[in-house]
Amino acid sequence: MAIEKMISHIKFSLFSPEMVRKLSAEKLLVPDTYNEDGYPIDGGLVDQRLGVIDPGLRCKTCGGRMRSCPGHFGHIELVRPVIHPEFSRVIYVLLKSTCQHCHHILVKKRQRSVVKKKVKKGEVVPGAADLGIITSKEEAVKALESADEAEAPILGSVPLKDAEKVKKVAICAKCDKPQAIVSFVKPSAFYLGKKQLLPSDVRDWLADIPNEELQELGFDPVYARPEWAIITALLVPPVTVRPSITLETGDRSEDDLTHKLVDIMRINQRLEANINAGAPQLIIEDLWELLQYHVTTYFNNETANIPPARHRSGRPLKTLSQRLKGKEGRFRYNLSGKRVNFSARTVISPDPNISINEVGVPMMVAEEMTIPINVTDWNIEACKKLILSEDYPKALYVLRTDGKRAKVTEKTKQEISDNLTSGSIIERQLCDGDTVLFNRQPSLHRISIMRHKVRVMPGKSFRLNLVVTPPYNADFDGDEMNLHVPQTDEARVEAELLMSVEGQVISPRHGHAIIKPQEDFVSGAYFMTRDATEFTREQACQLLAIANITNLPEPDRGQKYSGRLLFSELLPKDLNLKIKSKLGEVIEIKNGLLLKGSLEARAYENELIEKIFHMHGDQAVRTFLDSSTRMCIFGVTLHGFSVDVSNYTIGEESVKKMEAVASKARKEVDGLVMQFKNKTLERLPGRSLRETLEEKIMAILSRARDASGQIIEKDLGMDNNAIIMAKIGARGSILNAIQMSAMVGQQAVRGKRLTRGYGSRPLLHFKKKSLGADAHGFVSSCFKIGLTPQEFFFHSMGGRESLVNTAIRTARSGYMQRRLINALQDMVVQSDRSVRDSRGVLIQYTFGGDGADPKEVGASRQALEKVGEELEPDD
């Protein structure tokens, strides 16, 4: 969206009582809604002149029916004025800055002329956001300063907040009368000295301030006379704004606003009756205050210092402010975010047996959602069959050529089917193969919404292949996802061409696979392609069959089949690849035959998938992903692959070695501390002596952990499933194994050893000012055996920091990304390869400076490799 025109300012104004009366379709007199017959009472709160919400009735103001009548405002004449609570601060400022006797502005003459000149020159523009009081910040500061030295307020240029700080002038310059202190008690009470000002007094006072002086105060008297902030005629919104709902029992349930308005009218009537009967002033003032309460809560039922008005059930009423404010308010709930039709949402669960471009849709959802089908001479028989169908693939609605919509029911279906003509549209239930969009929030990148094909299934959850899990960042611990059904051919084609899962295998961000097998699939691939892996003929047949391969190759190991041979059946015949694996061996593929090496995460997830994508395209990579993952899982299942405590148990000898490592580290630290205390420690360049010590200690302790890592790796060895997974990149790391079976290691906060706590020591279990390893968070125990209480506490300190950091990082980077996206959202790569925004303004002459699409760039390796090179000065 290009910004063609800018809003220079918005002017808010107050309604005068005359304006309210002019706007009003009717003066409301009866504090009630419907009579016994359920008919709207004349002059009541749902009077038919305020609009109609019942079908069949006509509006008495405009003659329109339910939908055509927009609704009309009414008004209530309050017998006694009431302060508008949302404006009480403005009123307070005005009362403070005008004389309580002559109602002229309280300013020294000299300063007034300054302000007057400013108004004339247009430097102080009356009327704007803050109810007329506007200014630049600089002006406000200047005004405040000068006010201070002269002890007088200049309000015209002081924003409301600061105006209150300005000292009060003791004597009016105009009438020479002393001023009592005006005070304000939230939400709407004003006092002059000790005497309370009645709203009518306030109104008279404000009405007396001359227009010119209001201008000096920053008001625009044409649009906002301050006395209009005291309500004498209360505007009543149309019934369309506060519709009543009819319950199943037939009872009517009124909107909260209507309830509130009834309250206001009741009290208003009682007040009137009491005044007319000549009741004592005390009773009248009590009722008046009650009226004020009801009006206040009508505007905002969360006003500070007053109890919220409640429903009979005890639920606080939702009045005007509550309708708009906050997350559930009109703006954030209904305007910024809307609900859409043709969408479904439910919990997701995994299904490795469906293709990556499919989504398992529960029957319940498929029966509810529809797709419009154009009836033609060629499909009319099929359409009739859908209409007449008894069960699942059914047509639910028919849109006839005359534009009328007919629901297909048991009674009507025969007739509808008989009268079906080409050119109509039938809406049939969702079927296998239909195009849908699948989405998981937060939708942070374009691959958070992809096109899937429907696969209708029993059960109540959406099913998705585990391989599409990474782009959605989905897991199955209760995650829910949304599904949208495109309704037009154009939308479907666009989704199929641009958003299909198989087309998104390579991420547009870094050019590597993002739809990729993980965890057990990688373990499976490694297991399948290990030297030792062999299968019998029967197993080989099963493995190939599960991968949809019907051709059994010649056995390569006598009677048996190597895992590599079977895996090779999945590879394209023209695939050649020679890479070094994470395990240090060479993986070689020649003409689609895996000759040597075992697959690990990088080779499988990236190299193979990317290569197949670039060589043979999306469908090839889809079938490869589908069948290879199934084969890998089946293969590893035949063998069995699991982890238990024994995988993290080291031998006695290693335990001893570990103890030696820990005590050696401790000793070294103690030695350093000694050196530090004797001042024999050599200072590192740019460091203080203390910093040198810390640095050296950290080095020793991390060396200790590295040493234990080697012991662990040696002890547990490559036939340990936990270590295998860590090494091939399937799950976990060597560090996890170290921490579980040998030593948790040094804990750190802000990259330093733990120091905070009881001043001279982190915990009082240690000597004061101790610098030793144990006193500052060195955890030599492992998780399997358990931590000492002190170690546990230190570990929690370190753990807390990383927890806080992730929380802060996600929040901050999320907002940062949102701002970037908003700034860049309408930039498009044009056909001349330039990048422009929607106004046609050039941003880049070639996309990215090199016109490279990261998704395709992998195809030509050289380009990719060059990207990594560092920028160096050339001479």
Added chain:
Amino acid sequence: MLGEKKHIDHFLVPLHEILPKEEAEKVMVFYKSPLTAFPKINDSDPIVKQIGAQVGDMIKITRKDATCENVYYRVVYEK
């Protein structure tokens, strides 16, 4: 201080050239855009002062990136 040193000599500052009027015309035709649609550069920019470009001139910038060399055009505006 650094006043004597020419900015243009720094390796991070790519080559800036003033485009002759006819050349600039060609660029505008190629991109089918008026001068106002082109990216801007202030006349107060050190490199603009250095090469002596005037307000309204189009500057051609030749950048060497990690992947390849590319050209960029900017129009001088008064600050």
